[in-house]
Amino acid sequence: MTTTISRRRVLRGAMDGGAVCVALPFLDCFLSGNGTALAATGTPLPVAFGTWFQALGFTPGRWLPDTVGRDYQNKAELKVFDPFKARMNLISGSKYFLDGHPLATHITGQQIGMTGAIPTSLASAPSIDNLVADVIGTRTRFRSIEVSLDGSRRSVSIRAGSASRTPAEPSPAALYTRIFGPEFKDPNAADFTPDPAVMARKSVLSYVTDARKAFAANLGAADRARLDEYFTSVRQIEQQLDIELQKPAPMQWCLRAEGVTEATPGGVTTDVEINNRLFAKLLGHAVACDQTRIFNVLMQESQGGGGLRQAGSTESWHGWTHEEPLDDKIGYQLQVAWFVEWANKTFFDFLHELESIKEGPGTVLDRMVILWQTDHGNARTHTMDALPIITVGNGGGRFRTGLHISIPGDPTTRVGLTIQQALGVPVNSWGALSNQTSKTMTEILA
């Protein structure tokens, strides 16, 4: 008797059977079984992972579908995603647990959503993109790319043990130069000659490494750990140089992105719409050219006096969540609902731009998994439950999509854990205290 053991079956068995650490390495043989993940050349195309953080949630009553499963109907605020419904999952009902910590509104949810934990010291747990990057982001020119849509330089990405979030790029023009400027090497160029200047830079960095390490003498443990972040960052530069010195693997569908004409980076909605599309194109081309396999998009910081706003309006989206009364007739905040629909349309535009970057019979979106999260279930009252989470893309066949899944009262980390496992991170649990979980969402693992 022969028994076919699918990857999914192995995972299900492992997870249901208890705490077994299952590593799912990035195996090309998996890719070869997934038609659209193959380029016309037969070369497997790598999986990519993105996050999209959109503070201020959705409007209660305007998004939660009436049914779960495959045949659910999107309500008003999610209607815009209908064209992507088969390639998305909507996960409803999850919760951020405070475990006795005070609620730092708009901050705590972001911390748990991205790192699975509320930090108890300045040294943060790593955000999910970094955990995934450790597995799939080590062979690209950029380990990850962070952008913000509101003009700020903040991202939601943070390295293990760091006190600083990775800076985000608010300017599409600057991002274009960073990725596709003079240092970009076309992976499909016929000739490749290592640049002597890059070789010299690499030699020089190697030569001074030990002199730099002398700085660590007599530092305490905490400061040594802090200095490690510096050396990790330096190694990343060295790795970039290594990659520049090797002939890049051909990426058949890679096209150098066109130059961009950006709107003023900032929080005005009409400008955000323009820059969002530009960022999507740049990130899509960056993935198509294998310059990165990880990206993080922060739609807005809702703190302080900034945030997203319509030109000429005295109030920001965040401000409206506080200032606008519930409309007696419709039962919700009209301005806030406008912003939610606008933000979702913006995310739709982002996906649509990615989808426009063709890779043979498919698109670059086909080999991505994008994790959409928010900070509050109801921004008006800062609730931490009944949260929406969205995933987009099947990661080249690693993920099942098209479902609305309700996980009432479960930690949000279940989704992140499942994504990590699907993308090959050797982990069987994720998060801390009540936000910790080892319950894989087997229904969305392919």
Next chain:
Amino acid sequence: MMPLLPARSRHRRGIATAAVIGIACALLPISALNAAAKNATPSSLPEAEFRRISAEQYRNIIHDVFGPTVELGGRFEPELRLNGLLAVGASSIAATAVGMEQFDAIARSIASQVVNQKHREQMIPCQPAAVTAPDDACARRFLGKVGRLLYRQPLPGRQLDAHVGAAHVGAEGVKDFYRGLALSLGAMLSSPQFLFRKATLEPDPEQRGGYRLDAHAKASQLSFFLWNAGPDLLLLKAAESGELNSRKGLARQVDRMIASPRLEAGVRAFFVDNFRFDDTVSITKDVALFPKYNAQVMANAREQTLRTIVDLLLKQKGDYRDLFTTKKTFLTRELGAIYRVPVVGTQPNGSPDTWEPFEFPPNDPRGGILTQVAFTATHSPAGRGSPTLRGKALREIILCQKVPAPPGDVDFTLVNNTTSYNTARERLAAHATEPMCAGCHKIMDPIGLALENFDGAGEYRTTENGAPIDASGELNGVKFSDPSGLGRAVHDDPAAATCLVNRLSAYALGRVPANAKQPWVALLQKSFAANGYRVPELMRTIATSDAFYRVAPKGEPSPPKQKAAATTLPQPEIRK
């Protein structure tokens, strides 16, 4: 200002000999460097700490060493504010990967400018034997001189060897001496020894069992505090001669530095950090609502307040508390439009950036830095003013009082139903009557409401939505009826002066003073009052204090633990 690097010496004697020595040193095996690093510091010393230099300090050092014509392209990664200060956050950050990419790009840009045709004659004290090949002797002369200034101490032999060797392999790789030298210089500018200030310790002969900063660390401590830059050649010499370790010698150097025009950069740097003016660069306003406002106005507004501070504290040698009441300031034409006062430039070309001294009349509601655009516009959203944000800023920035974070799951029903209001005072009245909100809002709103005469961009107004503005308020039991009254109340509040001393001492140390240093802080408080609240005198007292250079002896209590949630990420949201 001339760069600190001496002009090229024409002495060629000995170059050949030095070249031989240079090559011999450069070829030392890397393993030898490793072993040396491990043995470099006696293990009996307490652990040293380090903090990252700020973007402004980076700029100042580059301009001091290479002159103002070397430009810094690129952006630095954002710094971290802890306990109210970026200077304290600098002790908790290193460099993110993206941040390092930016440091690296900036360093390479600077290095390539230093060796280019325009600068090399002035910057590099020798010429290579051949432009297309390494010249270790010349590289050693240049890197030794520049390294001492960049690292704030002479480079230990093997460090210098490593950089000379790096220049050698770089020059060989690109077949160009200068480009090789630039690669090594770029590596120096990206090194931890340049980017971080390390508090290296040595036994303190005056404190049994205690430790103090070594002379070079002491020089850096002093220089970054007073000038916001690295030590100059005189200070380095004082460190190397032992002068800094004598009280008289230290006092001499402090006197010199306090008397220097460079003290202004130090004072500005502290107030930019303390008053959070780093935020002002990202402030935007809706042009439809505030047509007079633009990025240049905001830059001028920040400069206006800094000029007010420098004039009162340094030039007039005035009382710090008078910053909140002074009618004297400086304006440009553009600011004059916001303040609605005529500003006439005196320069022949009529430059709009010409700064003119200006004094508001005694009965004018405007006066003191709290009524200036830099404060009122910064602490407002893009489309309107915010009494709550302004009140919170005043409490936290000026008085060092922490406003608690708002509770979660707030029921906004009551507040949200107050739809028919004309003024912020009417809107915020809901907070005063709602117990869940009132506790915190009562310590913010009555202060901020006194500034309601200033709209979201800082322009004076007497009505809001057609209704007259009532600018009365209260601070810690002191009532007032207008912005001037608020300024006087802050002036007279003992917390203002106490806060300044606490912040300045934390700024100087790069951390909240440990419990064992509290008696020193208490002495600073008394000294500040006794000296008529003169900030330069307070800086002198700090700079000549033993406590400023001593580190916690064994058993000294640690500073209060810094919490992450409210500090690593943006400050908790508050109701506006």
